[in-house]
Amino acid sequence: MSTVREQTRRNYVRTAAIASLVGIAASTTGRGQNELNSDETIRVPQDQPTVQDAVDEADGGDLVLVDSGTYDEAVEVSTPELTIRGTDRNEVVLDGEFQRDHGVRIEADGVALENLTARHYTGNAFYWRYVYGFRGSYLTAYNNGDYGAYAYRSSNGRFEHSYASGHPDAGFYLGYHNPFDAVVTDVIAEHNALGYSGTSAGGNLTIRDSVWRHNVAGIVPNTLGEEDPPQRSCHIVGNEVSENHNSDAPTRAYTAEMFGAGILLWGGQENLVEDNEVRDHEHFGIAATANVVEPSGNVVRNNDVSGSGTADLALGEPAGEGNRFADNEFETSLPSGIEDGSSEGDPRVGEVFEARARLVDDGELASGDWREQPEPDDQPTMPDPGIRPRPAERGTSWDEPQ
Numbered sequence: 001m002s003t004v005r006e007q008t009r010r011n012y013v014r015t016a017a018i019a020s021l022v023g024i025a026a027s028t029t030g031r032g033q034n035e036l037n038s039d040e041t042i043r044v045p046q047d048q049p050t051v052q053d054a055v056d057e058a059d060g061g062d063l064v065l066v067d068s069g070t071y072d073e074a075v076e077v078s079t080p081e082l083t084i085r086g087t088d089r090n091e092v093v094l095d096g097e098f099q100r101d102h103g104v105r106i107e108a109d110g111v112a113l114e115n116l117t118a119r120h121y122t123g124n125a126f127y128w129r130y131v132y133g134f135r136g137s138y139l140t141a142y143n144n145g146d147y148g149a150y151a152y153r154s155s156n157g158r159f160e161h162s163y164a165s166g167h168p169d170a171g172f173y174l175g176y177h178n179p180f181d182a183v184v185t186d187v188i189a190e191h192n193a194l195g196y197s198g199t200s201a202g203g204n205l206t207i208r209d210s211v212w213r214h215n216v217a218g219i220v221p222n223t224l225g226e227e228d229p230p231q232r233s234c235h236i237v238g239n240e241v242s243e244n245h246n247s248d249a250p251t252r253a254y255t256a257e258m259f260g261a262g263i264l265l266w267g268g269q270e271n272l273v274e275d276n277e278v279r280d281h282e283h284f285g286i287a288a289t290a291n292v293v294e295p296s297g298n299v300v301r302n303n304d305v306s307g308s309g310t311a312d313l314a315l316g317e318p319a320g321e322g323n324r325f326a327d328n329e330f331e332t333s334l335p336s337g338i339e340d341g342s343s344e345g346d347p348r349v350g351e352v353f354e355a356r357a358r359l360v361d362d363g364e365l366a367s368g369d370w371r372e373q374p375e376p377d378d379q380p381t382m383p384d385p386g387i388r389p390r391p392a393e394r395g396t397s398w399d400e401p402q
Contacts, residue, residue, distance in 0.1 A: 040388070041065050051075050051084065051094070058082055063389050066092050066116070074100040074121070080108040083389035086115040089138050089381040096121030096144070098371060103144070109133045112392035115382040119143050120371070124150045125164070132156055135392035138382040142166045143373050147173045148192070151182070156394050158183040161380070165190050166373030168250035170197035171215070176228055179203025181394050190214040191246060191373045193255035197221075200228035202271070204394075206235045216251055217258040218244040218278075223267030223292045224254070230293045232269040236276065239263075245282035250370035257357040260284065260309070265298055267291035269320070273300045280307040285330070288323060289316030289349050296320025304329040313338050316349035 044066045048054040052075050054064040060081040068091035075094070077084070084104065086092030094103045094116065103118030103125045110133035117140040118125035125141030126149045128134040134157030141148035141164045148164030148171040151157055155177050164171030164187070171189035173196070174182055180201050187210045189195035195212035198205065198221045212218040218241040223230045245260040258264055260283035265271055267290060278285040285305035288295035296319070305312040305328060312330035315323055315338060323345075325338045333339075334346040359365045382398070390396050 043067065044071075045069070055079065055082065055084065060110075061389070065385070068092055070095050072097055074102055075104045077104060077106040077111055078108050079111075081110040081392075082108070083112045083114065083392070084116070085113075085382070085385055085389075086117075087385050089115045089117060089140060090378040092116050094118040094121075094125075098122065102127045103141070105129070106131060106134070110392045112137065112389065114138055115385055116140070117142075121145065124148070126150065128152065128154050128157070130154060133392045134158075135160075135396065137161055137398055138380070139163070140376060140379050141171070142376055143370055145370055147171075148189075149173070151175070153177050155179065156181045157392065158185070158394050158397065159187055160185050160397055160399075161382075162187045163376060163379045164188075164195075165192060165376055166250065166370050167192045168252050168367070168370050169255060170194040170220075173197045173199075174201045174205065175199040177201055177203075178229055178232065180205040182206075183208070183394055183397075185209050185397075187211075188213075189218075191249050191368075192216070193249055193251040194218075194220045194258065195241075195244065197255075198231060198234060199224050200231050202231055202233040205233065206237065207239065208235070209238045210240075212239060212241045212262075213243055214246045214249070215244045216246055216249050216255060217261045217264055218281075219263045220258055220261070220266055221268045221271060222264075226292060230267060230269050231265075232271070232297075234268070234271045236263060236271065236273045239276045241276060241278045241285075243280045246368075247366070248368040250373065251365075251367045253360050256360045256365055256367065257353050259356055260352075261287055262305075262308075263287070265289070265295050267293045268295055268298060269293065270297040271299070273298070274302045276303045278303060278305045278312075281309065283310040283352050284308055284314045284349070285312040286328075287311075287314035287316065287349060288319070289314070289345075289353065290318055294318050294320040295323055297322040299324050299326075301326045301328065306331065308332065310334070310352055311349075314349045315345045317345035317347045319345035 139162040143166035171192040262278040265288035313333040
């Protein structure tokens, strides 16, 4: 991190802390100290007609507050420490009309997106690139042509209280950074190719207390190339993972072959998978297998895994050292003595994915259209959109008092 960027972040955090102590955000109308000061807020469409116009007008630390309506635009953000918030998650809709690329694309540190829906973009719904500090809270992303919530080569952030469906890559994606210093919590992903994908990402990265269902595959930390370090050091804990074998979900060629797995460490290393409920998958409940690199140092413990067509627990061959499965509730495994301390793996695990890849290569697998996936029901909106912005950082959540 550059010295300038670090100083900017420290100044912002210090200013926010001082404001909290002295109650700067209180107005003369008797509102509480956490409520908005109108001088810091740009309202859409009252003050500016479009979200982009408001973003262009805003300074760092400001709030762009968007009223109910459908906004046919693609928003670009280059101002750091900005918050873009809808007044109602289900009624503030960014619409790509199947022709614009990204709903909101961010190339600035510390930007938070809150209480918004984005749909029908050819690329991503919500997209952070090369940033330090990000947060997506109370977001809905559906039926977009690539990813839902996507943070690329970024760090120190979180996705929370959000929903993603109908994406041919992943509903939630954190990629190409280690350490990532990030949290994904209280999200729902369904009808995507992958619920979660994390390519060459890890290091103080937690995926927890979320629902992953009806995707092609559920949670998939992965290594896809040799140009970046292997995926490593992700903590997957307390999730509900079920029925991830949806042949009607949209896919890419490289996501289709992961079909039928709940939690898949696809060339992953030193991950901890614990206390998850994983059930009813066509192939594997929890599996670790080679992709570019061998899985090694992974710990899978205290999970409840059932109803898997091939095996509840699986370790593919070849496998590196130090993979350990312990104290799980399960019925079937490959190899059969997977909790006996063996790290040798079983070749039949890889054969399942190789057979799927051959079908993809031969064009024998149909894929659902991302434009035609089911529209979601209304999702819970942010409890109080009238309070002042909070820093967009890993440790800052709407669950925590300010």
